[in-house]
Amino acid sequence: MTEYRTDDGAQPERDLASEADDPGRSTAGSSQPHGTVAHANAGVTPADAADAARLVSFGLQPKLLPARDIEYGELLRRHRDDPAFARLTDAIAAGLGLVVLEVSTRAGMAVTAAEDSVFAVRMGDYAKRAAPDSADRFLHGLAHLAVAAMAFPRPEDLSDDGYIGRVTVNGIDGFVRQACRRLEERAAEAGENTDPATDAPGLEAAWRVYARRSATGATKDARRLAGSTTGIVGKAVAFLVDSGFLQRTGDDAGGAYRTTARYQLQVRDMAGSAAMTELLELGVVPVGDGNATLLPPLENHDLDLVADAGLPFYADQRGPS
Amino acid sequence: MTSPPPGAATPQLSGPSRPAPGPAADEGLARRLRALACTAPLHDLDVRKANLAGEYSGYAMAEVALAAIDLVTLTMDFDTGADHEQIVARLLPRVAAQTPTRPAAEHERVARWVLENLINVGSVDRGFRAVYGTFGQDGAYVRRDYDFKLIEEVPGPGGTVYLRTTDEAVNVLVGALDTDVTSAQIAAEVKLEVLISRGRLADAQLAAEQARYRTVQYAEALRKTLEATRRNVRAVDWLRAVPDMIAEALDHIADRYRHENAILTNIRKARDEAVDQRGPDHKRQAAELVDIVKDCIRRHTQLQSRLLDAGPMFRAEQDRQAFAPPTAHAGIDLYGQLIAPLLPLPVERAIRVTDAFFARGTGLRTPTAVRVGDLVDLLLTPPLEREHLGAEMPEPDLIATPDDNRFSEEQLASAMDLLELPPDAPRRLSGLLAEARRRDPALPYLVALLAVHAASPPVGTAYRQGEERLLFAVDDGTELDDEEFGGADLIVGTALLDAVGMAAGRTEGV
Numbered sequence: 001m002t003e004y005r006t007d008d009g010a011q012p013e014r015d016l017a018s019e020a021d022d023p024g025r026s027t028a029g030s031s032q033p034h035g036t037v038a039h040a041n042a043g044v045t046p047a048d049a050a051d052a053a054r055l056v057s058f059g060l061q062p063k064l065l066p067a068r069d070i071e072y073g074e075l076l077r078r079h080r081d082d083p084a085f086a087r088l089t090d091a092i093a094a095g096l097g098l099v100v101l102e103v104s105t106r107a108g109m110a111v112t113a114a115e116d117s118v119f120a121v122r123m124g125d126y127a128k129r130a131a132p133d134s135a136d137r138f139l140h141g142l143a144h145l146a147v148a149a150m151a152f153p154r155p156e157d158l159s160d161d162g163y164i165g166r167v168t169v170n171g172i173d174g175f176v177r178q179a180c181r182r183l184e185e186r187a188a189e190a191g192e193n194t195d196p197a198t199d200a201p202g203l204e205a206a207w208r209v210y211a212r213r214s215a216t217g218a219t220k221d222a223r224r225l226a227g228s229t230t231g232i233v234g235k236a237v238a239f240l241v242d243s244g245f246l247q248r249t250g251d252d253a254g255g256a257y258r259t260t261a262r263y264q265l266q267v268r269d270m271a272g273s274a275a276m277t278e279l280l281e282l283g284v285v286p287v288g289d290g291n292a293t294l295l296p297p298l299e300n301h302d303l304d305l306v307a308d309a310g311l312p313f314y315a316d317q318r319g320p321s
Numbered sequence: 322m323t324s325p326p327p328g329a330a331t332p333q334l335s336g337p338s339r340p341a342p343g344p345a346a347d348e349g350l351a352r353r354l355r356a357l358a359c360t361a362p363l364h365d366l367d368v369r370k371a372n373l374a375g376e377y378s379g380y381a382m383a384e385v386a387l388a389a390i391d392l393v394t395l396t397m398d399f400d401t402g403a404d405h406e407q408i409v410a411r412l413l414p415r416v417a418a419q420t421p422t423r424p425a426a427e428h429e430r431v432a433r434w435v436l437e438n439l440i441n442v443g444s445v446d447r448g449f450r451a452v453y454g455t456f457g458q459d460g461a462y463v464r465r466d467y468d469f470k471l472i473e474e475v476p477g478p479g480g481t482v483y484l485r486t487t488d489e490a491v492n493v494l495v496g497a498l499d500t501d502v503t504s505a506q507i508a509a510e511v512k513l514e515v516l517i518s519r520g521r522l523a524d525a526q527l528a529a530e531q532a533r534y535r536t537v538q539y540a541e542a543l544r545k546t547l548e549a550t551r552r553n554v555r556a557v558d559w560l561r562a563v564p565d566m567i568a569e570a571l572d573h574i575a576d577r578y579r580h581e582n583a584i585l586t587n588i589r590k591a592r593d594e595a596v597d598q599r600g601p602d603h604k605r606q607a608a609e610l611v612d613i614v615k616d617c618i619r620r621h622t623q624l625q626s627r628l629l630d631a632g633p634m635f636r637a638e639q640d641r642q643a644f645a646p647p648t649a650h651a652g653i654d655l656y657g658q659l660i661a662p663l664l665p666l667p668v669e670r671a672i673r674v675t676d677a678f679f680a681r682g683t684g685l686r687t688p689t690a691v692r693v694g695d696l697v698d699l700l701l702t703p704p705l706e707r708e709h710l711g712a713e714m715p716e717p718d719l720i721a722t723p724d725d726n727r728f729s730e731e732q733l734a735s736a737m738d739l740l741e742l743p744p745d746a747p748r749r750l751s752g753l754l755a756e757a758r759r760r761d762p763a764l765p766y767l768v769a770l771l772a773v774h775a776a777s778p779p780v781g782t783a784y785r786q787g788e789e790r791l792l793f794a795v796d797d798g799t800e801l802d803d804e805e806f807g808g809a810d811l812i813v814g815t816a817l818l819d820a821v822g823m824a825a826g827r828t829e830g831v
Contacts, residue, residue: 060687098685112685119685123676126683138668141675144682145663149655158653170476176660183664193351195465198452202669209668212468214447216476217440227445230476243684254476262684271682272653278677279662282670 044088051075052089056096059109060119062244062262066108079103101269106161107261112270126239134202135209139229142210143236145275146176147246148267151259158268161261167246169237169254173215173230180207230254351455355467358451359489362471363387366438377431379420385435388415393472394486395616402475402483409433439472440484447474567628574625578618585614728767735760736767740792740813747814750794754803769806772813783818791816 055075058064066072079086086103093100097117101110113119127140150172151165152158184207187194196204210229217225224231237257240246245263250256366382392411396403412432417425441447448470457463471490477483588610653659659678663671691699728736739757742748750772757764775794783791794811801810 060685062684112681115680117685118688120680121683121686123679125686126679134668134672138672138675141672141679142660142663145655145660145675145678148678148682149660152655155654158655173476179656179660179664193455193465195467198464198466203667205664206666206668206671207664208468210664212446212448214470214473216474216482217442217447228447228474239683243686245684266684267655267682268653271678272655272659274681275659275674275678276653278674279659282666282673 043084048085048088049092051078052085052092055079055089055109056093056098056111059093059098059100059111063242064108064244066105072108073105076103076105076109079109099270101262101265104261107265110262110265112266127235135213136227136232138206138209139213139232140236142176142206143172143229143233144240144271146172146233147236147240148263148271150175151246151263152267158264158272161264163264165259165264166249166256167237167259168252168256169230169234171253172233172237173254176210176229177215180211183207184211351453351465354453355451355469358449358453358467359469359471361451362439362441362449366435369438373434375427379423380416380431381419382431382435384419385412385416385432386439388412389432389436389439390471390486390490393484394491397485402477402485405436405482405484408436408484412436436472440474441470564632567632570628571625574621574628577621581614581618581621585611585618588614728763732761732764732767736764736771739764739768740771742792742813742815744790744815744817747812749799750809750811750813751801751803753813754806765803765805772811775813776811778816780818789818791818 054071058066058069058072058075064072066076079089080103089103089109090100093111097114097119098111099114101107101112103109113121123137123140127136147167150167152163153165157163157165183205184194187205194205194208196208213227213229213232214225216228216230224234226232226235234255237246237255240263241248241257243262245260245266246257247260248255249258363383363386366386370377370380370382389408389412392408393403396407409429409432412435413425413428416428416431420428441449446468448468451467451469452464453467454462454464469489470487472484473487474482475485588607659674663674666674736757739753739760750769753768753772754765757768771792772794775792776796778791778793780791792813793816794813796809796811799810801808
């Protein structure tokens with residue numbers, strides 16, 4: 001999947017060339033008539049620029065659905081049918097510091113912020129208390145990762161455009177907690193002492209930070225305790241709703257949500273690969289070949305299920321290298 | 322792992338010249354230190370009660386705390402935990418029994434204080450931390466933090482918060498560290514049967530309670546496993562391992578059910594025979610035992626219905642996941658390739674990955690651009706007052722209704738005063754009517770009505786409302802000889818109700 005990035009070239013020609021290769025946009029690419037590039041360079045009018053900028057501005061309102069707005073839908077059709085207009089729109093987006101993920105009637109003008117863009121979300125603004133305290137900062141990041149993992153539990157779910165993930169706040173918290181518990185048990189089986197040294201809190205294992213934070217807590221005004229893990233996950237999903245990535249469907253289990261096409265694009269094309277790159281730089285990832293890592297066991301595999309394990313995963317396939 | 326030779330322990334005391342023992346020798350010590358730490362919050366309560374404003378030395382705080390942990394453990398249900406207010410309410414009788422002379426408000430304050438301290442409401446992760454030291458591989462002395470919780474708060478349905486006891490608390494409470502759930506339960510129940518056959522009911526009750534703790538633990542473990550199987554059908558061995566596990570659990574339940582029913586029959590027999598041979602105390606113990614075993618059976622039944630649901634749930638997930646057409650390209654396995662390798666990392670390295678995901682996974686925010694003109698307006702606008710009470714209610718237009726009561730309040734008071742009879746001296750209705758007629762000519766009619774009403778007194782309602790006395794009327798066949806009324810000359814009297822005893826009897830009833 002090719003990404004549009006401001007730092008690797010905002011030239012319209014390059015964007016257009018990569019667009020044709022992009023499998024996610026094959027419908028836009030296939031209908032593109034040849035020889036329109038020269039024509040487009042000649043015919044850009046201020047009105048075209050205004051329309052293109054308007055389409056980008058629609059993209060900046062992530063909760064707006066193309067099906068609900070006639071003008072939005074028309075501009076999307078024009079983007080699909082008129083390559084010159086498409087190129088102009090993409091160039092405006094790139095100039096603003098936006099990355100175009102997909103332009104379709106399904107996802108709308110799906111744009112997201114490039115790394116140093118004015119549109120980017122910073123952790124300092126997201127959670128005021130989190131910046132100095134690395135444990136809180138980590139928990140907020142992990143909450144977002146866990147939302148994505150629960151929304152798209154299998155690799156196939158992430159790549160299937162028609163897939164709609166459903167998550168609940170308590171489900172996400174329980175999921176991460178179980179994974180942490182499994183690690184705790186494995187550490188106990190191996191006879192490790194996971195209690196961190198008092199003067200080096202940064203060396204504490206990540207799962208332990210999550211495990212010892214309480215899941216919830218009673219507050220005076222009956223709201224979620226902000227520092228609890230369900231509070232942190234609740235903040236993450238509420239934020240993603242505002243980003244147009246999730247839609248609230250009910251109040252079960254701390255709040256139920258379903259994913260939008262934009263979220264799938266964002267996780268697949270931006271966040272997942274970025275986190276993966278970072279993990280590779282830390283030198284800890286067994287390089288994935290795209291196949292599912294959650295595989296059924298071998299024929300003679302003896303399932304070692306602990307009564308309290310929570311997740312019946314298999315130890316030899318789950319572990320870090 | 323071997324324990325150090327017995328001889329090695331003595332030179333340890335001889336002085337600082339002795340080299341540090343290896344981690345193997347230290348491990349048992351560390352485990353015991355952690356177990357010891359779990360009891361520290363309970364001792365701490367009794368130490369800190371002196372700091373509370375007021376006279377609290379009469380309360381045994383550790384006892385209240387252990388009772389609270391017991392209560393939470395026993396009310397922990399399959400889905401939810403124990404309700405905070407309910408636990409406080411059920412703690413109150415014990416607290417009140419410790420210092421009967423103190424006011425009820427203080428008892429409640431003590432119960433709340435103990436419960437909140439067990440949750441440790443003051444700290445950010447609502448847990449406890451103990452520091453202990455171990456010797457590392459290289460002989461260096463390292464101080465470590467041990468974090469634990471006794472009672473934790475978990476989300477319930479509808480955004481409510483429930484309490485659950487942690488494994489640490491249950492282990493400390495039951496006193497069986499590091500034991501296998503299944504075998505310990507079987508052992509507890511065999512012990513129970515033996516105890517009953519020998520007629521030692523006090524011990525049997527203890528064993529039955531321990532069996533129930535085990536049952537709760539077992540149900541909890543299975544619940545978590547079942548919940549997890551919902552995620553990805555391919556992640557679990559649906560062909561063998563999970564069905565085996567479910568079958569095993571169902572077998573276990575069938576076994577326990579048979580077992581507990583047998584126990585129930587035995588205890589019931591013991592309960593019914595107990596009264597003539599050994600006295601009422603024995604009978605009460607047996608009755609409590611029946612309660613406990615019944616509760617065990619109820620929990621097993623609940624667990625069984627969950628297990629039976631597991632099969633259809635799997636088939637539905639199988640349909641959804643396995644028979645979907647394969648897609649052209651595979652995405653990232655977010656759990657397997659990101660979260661799973663991430664969690665064991667030290668937090669200072671893991672944070673780089675979560676930061677990277679956060680920076681690109683949260684979407685965009687359009688920055689707000691404010692003009693100076695708007696800013697001035699914005700800053701000068703008074704904050705919108707939040708409507709706590711909702712919209713103002715219109716003043717209701719009230720019309721005075723005519724007083725059409727047959728009898729006035731004074732007449733009623735007078736009649737009630739007349740019927741205020743001592744419990745040992747019932748009176749004839751005829752005498753009451755004559756006395757009423759002397760007070761007020763309209764009064765006899767009211768007295769007669771009240772007397773007739775008392776002929777079928779609402780005893781159950783009076784008990785429920787905690788009334789201490791009740792007016793009653795009995796017809797013994799005597800004709801009423803009166804100028805205004807005819808019928809039976811009722812005997813009207815007052816019965817005293819033992820409301821306290823009745824309430825106690827209701828809670829003990831099976």
